[in-house]
Amino acid sequence: MILKIRTYGDPVLREKVPITDSHEVVLPYIMDMIETMYDDDGIGLSANQVGLRERFFVIGMNAFEDGRGDSIFINPEILEFSDELWDYEEGCLSVPGIRELVIRPLTIKVKYFDDKGKEHEEVLTDLAARVFQHEFDHLNGIFFVDRISPIRRRLNKKKLRALAEKHTLKQNLIM
Numbered sequence: 601m602i603l604k605i606r607t608y609g610d611p612v613l614r615e616k617v618p619i620t621d622s623h624e625v626v627l628p629y630i631m632d633m634i635e636t637m638y639d640d641d642g643i644g645l646s647a648n649q650v651g652l653r654e655r656f657f658v659i660g661m662n663a664f665e666d667g668r669g670d671s672i673f674i675n676p677e678i679l680e681f682s683d684e685l686w687d688y689e690e691g692c693l694s695v696p697g698i699r700e701l702v703i704r705p706l707t708i709k710v711k712y713f714d715d716k717g718k719e720h721e722e723v724l725t726d727l728a729a730r731v732f733q734h735e736f737d738h739l740n741g742i743f744f745v746d747r748i749s750p751i752r753r754r755l756n757k758k759k760l761r762a763l764a765e766k767h768t769l770k771q772n773l774i775m
């Protein structure tokens with residue numbers, strides 16, 4: 601089932617999502633989240649983007665170079681960031697119509713639980729690290745557009761305001 605994606609301006613996306621009690625809580629949502637992510641050509645999707653107050657996200661297999669499939673990251677943590685940075689043009693399913701360069705650490709050391717409740721600690725780099733950081737930000741109420749340069753933010757101000765207004769308008773039309 602395709603889930604409704606919350607967009608910029610929706611207050612749920614500005615909340616810090618609390619820790620998830622158990623991996624079992626998220627199991628019923630995983631298939632729908634992966635389906636929703638691919639339906640919109642995404643490579644990652646966090647639970648709060650579909651209105652769930654659970655601390656996890658999914659990342660599509662194309663972000664990884666080690667052949668793992670679509671993956672689930674529950675209660676993720678970032679333990680270390682590399683000093684080396686790189687910029688890459690990011691987009692977001694919750695911020696349609698905007699793509700901007702974001703500077704982030706190239707490599708990160710992370711910790712999380714998988715969908716079987718098993719704890720993992722590993723090093724991610726390149727695209728996998730990029731998507732992990734983008735989704736991790738979502739769980740803390742942060743958008744990639746919060747991380748772009750002030751001048752690029754100013755240039756996108758109108759678009760962002762329009763997105764927020766569109767969200768409010770949609771809310772008002774629900775009867």
Ligand code: NI
Binds near residue numbers: 691693738
């Ligand atoms: Ni996003």
